[in-house]
Amino acid sequence: MLIRNDRVPARAPVSSRPESPTAASTAKAPAASPQARDAFTPGTPATQRAAPVAAAPAGDHGALMHEYLTGARPPPADFAQVMGYTPYAIQTKHGTRMQDPYGDASSPGKIGPTQEFDPAAKTHDYGYDLLRYYARKGTPLAPEARKAADAQFRNDIFDYANDQKSVGARWKYRTWAQIYATAVELNSRRQNYGPP
Numbered sequence: 001m002l003i004r005n006d007r008v009p010a011r012a013p014v015s016s017r018p019e020s021p022t023a024a025s026t027a028k029a030p031a032a033s034p035q036a037r038d039a040f041t042p043g044t045p046a047t048q049r050a051a052p053v054a055a056a057p058a059g060d061h062g063a064l065m066h067e068y069l070t071g072a073r074p075p076p077a078d079f080a081q082v083m084g085y086t087p088y089a090i091q092t093k094h095g096t097r098m099q100d101p102y103g104d105a106s107s108p109g110k111i112g113p114t115q116e117f118d119p120a121a122k123t124h125d126y127g128y129d130l131l132r133y134y135a136r137k138g139t140p141l142a143p144e145a146r147k148a149a150d151a152q153f154r155n156d157i158f159d160y161a162n163d164q165k166s167v168g169a170r171w172k173y174r175t176w177a178q179i180y181a182t183a184v185e186l187n188s189r190r191q192n193y194g195p196p
Helices: 021-026 061-069 079-083 118-136 143-162 167-190
Strands: 088-092 095-099
Touching: 061 095, 061 118, 061 143, 079 118, 095 118, 118 143, 143 167
Parallel strands: none
Antiparallel strands: 088 095
């Protein structure tokens, strides 16, 4: 791949004679572009791609996370720019949930009901991306935020299990819900409830 930069303006020849003051004052420097452009994305100002991120809101970060995950609070204004995607909302029997379109229920070897728990996992992944988002700008959320994301995941997968019609299906999905929720919570504890 060949990348060409704009031509550099020609430099004045170097001479041993001192330049006259009038010549120096009449020479004009090349005009600077009002906005630097990103060479890899035509039409996108570089200043727009590196926009500053707002600080984490003060207050209860557990409640803040719950509001984000349930759609009561919209994503931060530049979330898509920083994290690379726009979360979307789905409606469940138990309320609105915001989703990471690229998230999934990740388990070793894809064991367990990964497809059935996928909506809850996509909401949980969005929550973890919020933790990463605020950490990237230097104002990480308090540990209560990660605990709230994990609690929402636990509630959502147990809601799925309890919504099953047969006793056998409820028992099966409750067992898997306990395994998944415990694994997530142990990993959060291991990471001191900070950004993953």
